[in-house]
Amino acid sequence: MLEDIEYIAETSKTQKPARWYTRLWRACLCCGCLCNQKKKLQPCLTGYEPVGILQRAASTGDLYTLEQLINSNHFHIDECDRKNRTSLHYACAHNHVDVVTLLLDYDCSIDIQDDEGCTPLIKAAQEDNLGCICVLLWVGADPHLKDFSGHTALHHAVLRGNIATVEKLLEFNADIEAKTEYGLTPLQLAICENDYQMAEFLTSKGANAHSVDDLN
Template sequence: MQEDIEYDVLTIQTPKRARWYTRLWPSCLGHGCSCRKRRGQQRKFPLYLIGYDPIGELQRAASVGDVTSIEQFMNSQEHHVDEHDTKHRTPLHYACAHNHPDVVKYLLSKKACIDVQDDEGCTPLMKATQRDNVECVSILLIAGANPHLMDLSGNTALHHAVSRGNTTIASKLLEYNANIEAKTECGLTPFKLALFEEKYQMAQFLKQNGAIAPLEVESY
């Protein structure tokens, strides 16, 4: 409980950098932007884990990968495949957040809504990306998940992959035509976000895959 309190009151301070993209920082504060890291300091709890403790029995089964129980719930007709909690998080969200590919496949076979968004605008694809769950990401993309959707802060799944520094997932998203120049509400493209979060290997990867680099940062 004490750790939760400390996390909730954590104050973010503007990083003191000379680079051009520091001008974007004030506009990100208070908007849940992916720009949430400063040099030498990280949040104690990843934002993408908050709220993903399941409450309903169907969500609990999805979060632990219990396909058998999910099948029983579906067969009983007492639950719907897109049944959601108060945060609009469906079993597919939970399966992707907790990395259970078999559950993802089963739910999709039952016509689960693949692009459903929770109260933060996150899709199952975004949740899988935030947790570095490559197999879940692949399953969703093959099944037709939309990589262009944005959460409430304007982040696409590619932005989340960049924030995680996961070039494997970023590559998969680009294979399915994710917009490499999509901008968040802060005005950050994936390339600019990579620089802002000091993910220079990711920035180079994006540039090699066609990202437009501003003249100020052509050396990256």
């Protein structure tokens, strides 16, 4: 846990005033975003193993250690690893909504991009982590940002076939006609993936059905 670092005994433990979204993840329980989810430690995602102690605490959902590290003044809230991933990236990748809200309460950067151009919102969409997506969007994460392949969080949600995530992103005005580096809109991407249920849903939400003709 903390045995590999030394703390200054006189470190201030002054309480920070709670922000309006500090316990937003609990509110998500009421609206169904986190229904039936049980808190448990998850194995690290392949290719997404944390290196720094701050990122490790975020990836395992260790709130106590994370807050102690932040308050020790030995670590910056937006400290990045060698792939430019912050603790918020790891919390979103591993679906720790309570860690996400804690980091946001300490004013972490919400739209920072890693070495693949992924924001925390995009990473949450890649892993179907709807609870994290809800919190990020409520606090102001930009759904229009693209990774270095031109994919927005909406494109990734379509690739995952996750209608609930797509609906939430559209609720926060994600661009339904955004194009990847190959010029594919979310609807065209759904057709390419033979996901006709997703295609029908996007069309019902206003996607340009005529754009499908461009695939032929």
